[in-house]
Amino acid sequence: MKRADLLRDQPISWGPIPWLYPPEIMPLTVRAKGVSLSTATNWFFNFIVGLVTPYLQDVIEWRLYPMHGFFCVCSFIVVYFREYRFLYTEAPV
Numbered sequence: 001m002k003r004a005d006l007l008r009d010q011p012i013s014w015g016p017i018p019w020l021y022p023p024e025i026m027p028l029t030v031r032a033k034g035v036s037l038s039t040a041t042n043w044f045f046n047f048i049v050g051l052v053t054p055y056l057q058d059v060i061e062w063r064l065y066p067m068h069g070f071f072c073v074c075s076f077i078v079v080y081f082r083e084y085r086f087l088y089t090e091a092p093v
Contacts, residue, residue, distance in 0.1 A: 018042040 022038040023031060056064050 018038065019042075022035045026034040053064070
């Protein structure tokens with residue numbers, strides 16, 4: 001995948017999710033601190049991914065793509081079985 005493909009596709013797919021979920025799921029009493037913590041965490045891990053990916057492309061070459069594919073499959077499973085199959089995260093067990 002070229003960098004241009006990622007820059008084109010990510011903002012219209014999973015990109016906005018970390019910005020939309022935290023304000024919706026945080027209680028009002030801790031919303032400001034919770035959203036600021038989630039934003040800082042999002043920025044930090046995006047920085048780590050951006051820092052490590054070029055190194056990984058040089059070291060493990062094509063095997064980086066199955067690793068990204070694995071995480072995409074895991075995301076699909078979590079979203080499909082927890083949200084779409086009516087097993088909501090806020091439901092009592």
